Amino acid sequence: MRSFVRFVFYLGLGAFIGLGSAWYVLENGISLDRVRMGPWVLRTDAGQPVADPYTSAYIARSGHIPLRLEGAMYFTATTASDGRELSGACSYVVSGPAPSGAWWSLSLHDPDGGLVENPARRYSFTSTTVFPENDGSFVISVAPRARAGNWLPAGSDGPFVLMLRIHGPDPRLVRDPASFVAPVIETEECP
Amino acid sequence: MRTGVFWLGLAVILGGIVHIAAMLVIPALAPKSGYSRIEATSEVNEPVVRGPAIPGGEPFPFSSPDTVYVICRFDVSDNPVRFTATLPLTYWSLALSETDGGNYYHTNSMQSLTGQPDLVVLGRGQEFEPTADQAVTRASGPRGLMILRIVLRDRSLEPTIKEAAAGAACAPLEIG
Numbered sequence: 001m002r003s004f005v006r007f008v009f010y011l012g013l014g015a016f017i018g019l020g021s022a023w024y025v026l027e028n029g030i031s032l033d034r035v036r037m038g039p040w041v042l043r044t045d046a047g048q049p050v051a052d053p054y055t056s057a058y059i060a061r062s063g064h065i066p067l068r069l070e071g072a073m074y075f076t077a078t079t080a081s082d083g084r085e086l087s088g089a090c091s092y093v094v095s096g097p098a099p100s101g102a103w104w105s106l107s108l109h110d111p112d113g114g115l116v117e118n119p120a121r122r123y124s125f126t127s128t129t130v131f132p133e134n135d136g137s138f139v140i141s142v143a144p145r146a147r148a149g150n151w152l153p154a155g156s157d158g159p160f161v162l163m164l165r166i167h168g169p170d171p172r173l174v175r176d177p178a179s180f181v182a183p184v185i186e187t188e189e190c191p
Numbered sequence: 192m193r194t195g196v197f198w199l200g201l202a203v204i205l206g207g208i209v210h211i212a213a214m215l216v217i218p219a220l221a222p223k224s225g226y227s228r229i230e231a232t233s234e235v236n237e238p239v240v241r242g243p244a245i246p247g248g249e250p251f252p253f254s255s256p257d258t259v260y261v262i263c264r265f266d267v268s269d270n271p272v273r274f275t276a277t278l279p280l281t282y283w284s285l286a287l288s289e290t291d292g293g294n295y296y297h298t299n300s301m302q303s304l305t306g307q308p309d310l311v312v313l314g315r316g317q318e319f320e321p322t323a324d325q326a327v328t329r330a331s332g333p334r335g336l337m338i339l340r341i342v343l344r345d346r347s348l349e350p351t352i353k354e355a356a357a358g359a360a361c362a363p364l365e366i367g
Contacts, residue, residue, distance in 0.1 A: 006198060014202040018209020026217075049293035049331065053214040059292045060218035063252050065225035065338065067286050071297040074253070102301060103282045103342050105257050113252025115244055123244075123256035128344040163253055167282060167342065168299055 025054060026061055037182035039083075040075040040164065044177055047071070064113065069174050073101075075164040078111075080185040086162065088116070088154035090190035091143035094162065096183030098136050102168025103127050106140060106183075108152055109161045116155030125150055143188070218291040225251050226290040226336060229264055235334075236272055238263040238361040240353060243343060259352050261339040263361035267314030268333040274310045276359035279351055282342040285310055287328065289335055296328045308339060311364060319364070337361060 033045035033055050045055040047066035059066065066074055079085055080092055094106065107124035110116055115123045130138050130150050141147040142162070144154045154160060164183065166173070173180055218224070228251055233239045241250035241260040250260055265272045274285065278300075285308045287296035300306055304324055311319050311327045321327040339359065341352050 010198045010202040011205065013199075014205025015209055017203060017206025019213060021206065021210050022213035022217075025214075047288075047292070047294040049289065049295040053211075056291060056293075057214045057217040060224040063223045063225050063228055065251055065288055065292055065336065066294065067284065067297060067340075068294040071284055071286055071294065071299070102299070103344075105255060107256055109253055113254075114249055115246040115256055117246040123246075126257050126342075126344075129257075129346075165255065167284060167340070168301060 022057075026058055035177050037075070037178065037180055039077040039079045039081050039185050040180075040182045041077070042073060042075050042177050042180070044069060046074065062113065069169070069177070070171075071167070073166045073169045073173065073177070073180075075166075075180070075182070077162045077164075077185060078159070080187045082187055084187060084190070086142075086160050086185070087157065087190070088144060088160055089157040090154075091141065091147075091188040093139060093141055093186045093188055094183050095139040095186070096137060097181050098127065098132065098138060099164065099166045099180075100170035100173055101166035104164065104166045106130075106152070106162060106164050108142065108154065109163060110156075111159055111161055113161075116153075116160060118153035118155035120146070120151075120153050122151075122153055125152060138183075141188075224290075225288075225292055226264075229262055229336060233262065233264050235264055235266045236361055236363055238274075238359045240356045240359075243349065255340075257343045259341045259343065259349070259356050261341070261356045261359045261361075263337040263359075264334070265312060265330070265337050265361060266334050267312055267317070267330045269314075270363040270365065271311050271313045271317050271319055272337075272361060273364045274308060274312070274337055274339070274359070274361045276308050276339060276355065278307060278341060278355045279348065280306070281344050281348070281352065283308065284340045286338050286340070287312065287330065287335055288338065289331055293331075295331050298326055308359075310337075312337065 047068040105126040140150040244254040284299040
């Protein structure tokens with residue numbers, strides 16, 4: 001009887017370890033294919049027909065339908081360059097050289113991937129809507145209140161995710177994603 | 192003591208097996224996968240127009256507020272499927288994805304001879320002789336998703352692009 005109880009206990013412990021670790025990995029988006037560039041993360045296996053199991057599970061669970069790298073590159077940031085979580089209560093300046101590809105956009109999402117309502121009804125800037133600097137680079141303010149120039153409203157006080165997508169990326173970037181010159185996300189003001 | 196370590200080791204090994212099994216099963220069973228969501232709101236071989244994403248009206252998570260999507264849940268079990276659209280001058284991409292989200296085919300406006308999407312998707316054992324303007328590829332399985340992403344270069348183009356997207360066709364092709 002005692003052996004049976006012990007068997008059931010360790011069986012339950014094993015199931016708990018297995019399911020718990022699977023849940024933790026998915027909740028935290030852990031995968032084997034993440035390339036980190038400053039605050040930006042790229043999943044190189046996302047959209048690939050044969051992706052690592054962690055990426056496949058993450059994509060299936062998230063509902064996202066990504067293109068493989070040759071079609072589009074999706075960089076996400078949940079923190080500023082100083083490592084602090086992005087918050088709609090703070091103001092940030094996102095700046096960098098124009099990404100090399102057919103078209104790019106920078107959009108602001110809630111942690112579940114939804115867009116965040118804001119009075120200006122502006123949810124992104126793209127290579128065709130951003131006002132570039134003289135050298136072709138871009139500077140975008142992400143802030144709760146209106147700013148001059150390229151202002152992307154945060155919409156709410158909660159945490160948010162920035163997604164930089166490059167459609168038709170430069171083949172050199174596809175071959176060597178780590179060569180991407182990632183935009184800087186500078187925290188300007190945080191109450 | 193030894194017996195306790197033995198059982199603990201066994202539990203950790205079992206945990207590893209459960210972990211791996213869960214990771215392998217999730218892509219096939221996830222109720223909110225991209226394919227499941229589309230499946231619930233569309234018919235086979237009939238294109239649906241979605242987007243551009245707005246708050247509360249996102250076609251799927253992290254969808255773009257600057258893109259109109261034409262999505263076709265295709266089935267090539269019996270016949271090939273031909274996808275066509277006539278679009279204004281803008282960047283577009285056309286992709287085929289497996290039911291678990293793997294993207295195994297991709298083309299875009301810069302690779303197209305005519306600047307317009309015209310793709311024939313073949314099932315197993317099916318043959319088709321394309322014209323010079325057509326692209327042809329073989330599906331990785333009987334079912335999948337075809338997604339045309341049309342970039343909105345400017346907000347003012349949204350009505351024009353939506354109208355063009357509504358005219359897209361994704362129909363079985365009768366072959367002799």
